[in-house]
Amino acid sequence: MSTVLDNLVSQPYQHGFVTDIESETAPKGLSEDTIRMISAKKNEPEWLLKFRLNAYQHWLQMTEPQWPNVKYPQIDFQAISYYAAPKPKLKKSMDEVDPELLRTFEKLGVPMHERAALAGVAVDVIFDSVSVTTTYREKLAEVGIIFCSISEAVQHHPDLVRQYMGSVVPVTDNYYAALNSAVFTDGSFCFIPKGVKCPMELSTYFRINTQDSGQFERTLIIAEDDATVSYLEGCTAPKFDTNQLHAAVVELVALERADIKYSTVQNWYAGDENGIGGIYNFVTKRGLCKGNHSKISWTQVETGSAITWKYPSCVLLGDHSIGEFYSVALTNHRQQADTGTKMIHVGRHTRSTIISKGISAGHSHNSYRGLVKVGPKAAGARNFSQCDSMLIGQQCSANTFPYIQVQNPTAQIEHEATTSKIGEDQLFYFQSRGISTEEAVSMIINGFCKEVFQQLPMEFAVEATKLLGLKLEGSVG
């Protein structure tokens, strides 16, 4: 049984290739000059430079958080290159994109360009720090949707960016958010105007390609009154034996009756079986349900990264607003994940649902950390949380740290958590029906995660199932 599982959980990383593209990298190190350099390179307006420098000043005052249940050596922030851009830039159409780059995306299976047409997905691709291409822009523009890289948004829609950037995650929010605010280089920007239902799934692919570079992207999605959007995010990185830092910030704003669905499949390089290399994924994601009856839904499938530290959260400000969080976090080998969510109920009759599934195998550590907070004015608030853990092997750990803080007596909060393993009897049952152990394990895990996968858009659901399969299924299965 254990050898089978060992084989099952030891699948090689498939996206670990390095693309040989000339890139323009800033010298290592962080200082005001670096920030000025980034800002100048991107031809940014004065207010944004001020925003960055302000964030940098705050960052200098802050200390690295120690509370997550993860261990890693001290990060040397001066050994990171804060800007890496593929060269040459400034392309007018997809044909001008470096063919090497396109091959990379083919290898990754990114449904870009013609595949995008088939899949009906508009893609913004972020390579290292810079947005490479955005497909389907015209078609989206017809209905008034702005979907572009955040650098372009700064140039063409500065008022929108200025109004909303930092409004959900302030520069002082936490150590990595402050760092990101100071040095972010690119990311996606998406604006859905009043009453528009986005006709297709929007998608961004992130890839870190350069050794010693950090990726600091920033995503900002704004859905105006009655607007609806579904947004997908995918991440990969090549294999390096050094650790790279990924500190992103994602901000979502939902106005009256708006609906934002944000799905992530995170498959950054996780390091090898001895824990050498891999991405440190320290991400701040937060959505603000500003309007009444608005809804923000986070779905994440976390399979990669050496360390994941991430809590996609919802601030439920508007009355009757809804927050949802569906998560599958799989850790293997020496991976560490400390992930969960925060649901802050401020408005009346706000509702939230948390479904978290943690699977830990090998020597990994998997923690769920969550906060459900009901403010004194959140009359009739309702929360349901369920966090289930599955352990495979005797060297791993699964932890749950839920915080529940209630200041209103009309709130109704339920939280439950269970821990289980793949039972011998379950496997025996499958085998007695003629199903091999590998398939049985895969089916049990998929069944365990089903409630979350159901929330993913179609293409992603297929990809996520395959990804979990990749991480856990044996060469036989």
Add this chain to the structure above:
Amino acid sequence: MAIASSIDWIAQLIANHTVPVVQSSHFQQLRAQALEQAHRLMLPTTAQEEWRFTDLSPLLRLQFKQAHTQPDESVLDVSSWQIPEATLRVTLIDGVFSPEHSSINQLPVGLTILPLVQALDTHGAAIEAHLRKHSKDDDLFVALNNAFLQHGLFIHVAAGVKLTAPIHLLCVARTDAVVTHPRIILIADRESACCVIEDYVSASASDYLTNVMGDVSLAQGAELRHIKVQRESIDAFHVANYAVDVAREAHYISQTMSFGARLSRHKQVVTQNGEAAKITTDGLAWIEGRQLADTHTVMDHSKGYGQCNQAHKTIVGGAAHAVFNGKIFVRTGAQLTDSSQQSRNLLLSPRAHVDTQPQLEIFADDVKCAHGATVGQLDEESLFYLISRGLPELQARNLLTYAFAADLIDRIPVPSLVAQLSQSVMARTGAAS
């Protein structure tokens, strides 16, 4: 009084307290080390995760003095707190043993009950073997209790002795602004059985601080029922730290009822050191006004086949604040552990406030662990049902509130104590009307 700084406050607390020398050099050394540690430590603040929701700064407004060395036994009527089932009774008045109100002269064979001050001399070795359990904690209250180790209670049940009648420890606060550091040592030898009721009451004292510590050991196959009733004065501060060791096949049953104190903290660390040990813990905190009740528990399964069943309930009225933090650790190799935890919280008023944090940390794969937490108010449908049967709304509310707590109270197998507690909580729901 003005707010003192943490350092001044601790310095004053230490300066106001003296303890006579004991024979054993071990205890002298323990006190000295703890005293030195207390000088180094600060009063915990909300910046510390362990004290995040419990603000101790009200303590800084008060000055506490040491109790008299001789108990003030004059005209004290303890009859209302007496438990008829408990023929053996020890009374501490302001933390000091009171012979007049105790009855421990006729002990069954195999049972030792002694005031700690005496046991430190006569049973030094046994105490020494069980005292080290809190040593890892860098906690001011633990340090202070160790530094002033003197009064308290020592109970030892010899192997195979099974007692049916409960032992009642009554701690009465009589004097205002006194600090006491009682230490309770319970040792249950192999295959023994007993029941201890620890009871904190107040005879019109206010603004006092009880800083109790308990060291509890269960040897193989022992069964110990440990009931704690905290009904301190509404102006009092109560801090309790318990360390419990449970050996193979032993069964520890803990029932903690917290009603009193302006600020109370109950910390209990239960370590399952042997296989197939069983732990059952019930906790109830019923508070109102501006009370704060903080319960921190740790169930540490370090050996396999352990069972733990924990139920914690809070009823919070007024502008009161309940805090619960329940950790369950399942260490590597503690396979086939079956541990469950329930935290249920009932909020009665718009200003009531609860922070609950169940926590699981699991390092073994073949275990069954579950925890659940709920926060809510009285069920409207149940309320409607009772009203439709002709009950006035207020009475219906009180009945449902009482019912929420009653299952935990009813599980105490001491009828007169159940009656006392039921009466006082009934009076409470009545008073709330």
